[in-house]
Amino acid sequence: MIEFKLRLRAITLFTVGWGISEVLGADVVHARKPTPNGYSYYVPGSTVKGILRTEASRIAAFYGFSSCGEIEPGRIRSAHNRIGEVCDVCKLFGYPEESGLEGLSAVYVSDFRVVGSPKPIVMTRVSLEDETLTAKEGALYTMEQLPPGTEFEGTIKLREGNLLPLLLLAIASLRTGRFGRRSMADARIEDNGALDSIIDPRWSNLLRELRSWLWEGETR
Numbered sequence: 001m002i003e004f005k006l007r008l009r010a011i012t013l014f015t016v017g018w019g020i021s022e023v024l025g026a027d028v029v030h031a032r033k034p035t036p037n038g039y040s041y042y043v044p045g046s047t048v049k050g051i052l053r054t055e056a057s058r059i060a061a062f063y064g065f066s067s068c069g070e071i072e073p074g075r076i077r078s079a080h081n082r083i084g085e086v087c088d089v090c091k092l093f094g095y096p097e098e099s100g101l102e103g104l105s106a107v108y109v110s111d112f113r114v115v116g117s118p119k120p121i122v123m124t125r126v127s128l129e130d131e132t133l134t135a136k137e138g139a140l141y142t143m144e145q146l147p148p149g150t151e152f153e154g155t156i157k158l159r160e161g162n163l164l165p166l167l168l169l170a171i172a173s174l175r176t177g178r179f180g181r182r183s184m185a186d187a188r189i190e191d192n193g194a195l196d197s198i199i200d201p202r203w204s205n206l207l208r209e210l211r212s213w214l215w216e217g218e219t220r
Contacts, residue, residue: 001157001158001159002157002158002159002161002164002195002198003155003156003157003158003194004155004156004189004190004191004194004195005153005154005155005156005189005190005191006048006112006153006154006155006156006171006187006188006189006190007115007151007152007153007187007188007189007190008043008048008112008151008152008153008154008179008185008186008187009149009150009151009152009185009186009187009188009213009215010146010147010148010149010150010151010183010184010185011148011183011184011185011186011215012148012182012183012184013121013123013145013146013147013148013182013183014030014145014146014147014148014150014179014180014183014185015028015029015030015143015144015145015146015180015182015183016030016031016043016044016047016179016180016183017029017030017031017180027142027143028142028143028144029144030120030144030145030146031043031044031047033111040113040114041114041118041120041146041150041152042111042112042113042114042152043111043112043152043154043180044111044112045108045109045110045111045112045154046109047180048109048112048154049093049107049109051174051177051179052093052107052109052167052170052171052174053089053092053093053170054177055169055170055173055174055177056089056092056093056166056167056169056170056173057069057089058173059169059170059173060087060088060089060166060169063165063166063169065088065089065165065166065169066083066085066087066088066089067087067088067089068080068083068087068089068090073095073096076090076095076096077096080095088163088166089166091106091160091163092105092106092107092160092163092166092167093105093106093107094106106158106159106160106163107156107157107158107159107163107167108155108156108157108158109154109155109156110154110155110156111154112152112153112154113152113153113154114146114150114151114152115150115151115152115153116150116151118146118147118150119147120144120145120146120147121144121145121146121147122142122143122144122145123142123143123145124140124142124143145183153190161198164195164198164199164203165199165200165202165203165206168189168199168203168206168207168210169206171187171189171210172187172206172209172210174187175187175214175215176214186213186214186215187210187214188210188211188212188213189207189210189211190211191211195207
């Protein structure tokens with residue numbers, strides 16, 4: 001089992017939405033867990049894994065990996081039947097089988113706990129029409145957001161070393177894409193050099209880059 005820490009840092013005002021809002025002072029609030037002293041902000045592992053899967057699907061073909069490009073179970077099966085095997089993205093992140101069970105994922109992503117005690121900001125936002133990207137009339141809402149620079153830390157475990165490069169590429173791509181609602185996040189691997197003996201030398205530069213923040217000093 002390959003295991004390493006992953007640290008996330010908000011580059012913009014940051015929100016990963018949660019389902020309970022009416023008693024917390026905003027229409028959209030950041031995900032949180034109960035603690036003995038109240039609650040603590042966090043990012044669900046399922047959210048991080050979903051973003052990584054999306055990024056892996058988007059970039060896989062550019063680096064010699066396969067992706068069926070599908071998320072609907074029936075279409076995934078059809079795509080795999082068409083190419084004659086399970087694609088690399090589904091091998092890494094799992095897929096629904098015909099029996100209804102989930103194809104075993106090769107990667108485990110923990111929840112990401114907040115570092116420190118960031119102070120949230122409640123902002124008023126305007127909803128947009130999906131097709132025209134113009135403001136919806138009267139569609140204002142409030143959003144709880146954590147400030148740029150807020151950090152979270154979690155753990156990633158991987159069963160198959162041959163899929164490590166695809167996972168690293170997905171992490172690298174995460175750093176330049178959207179994270180949650182209107183947010184961006186940087187990512188940094190913390191492994192104390194443990195991955196050096198595992199990774200193919202072709203990917204060593206990528207690993208080295210991922211051990212440092214991409215957006216050092218850049219928050220907005």
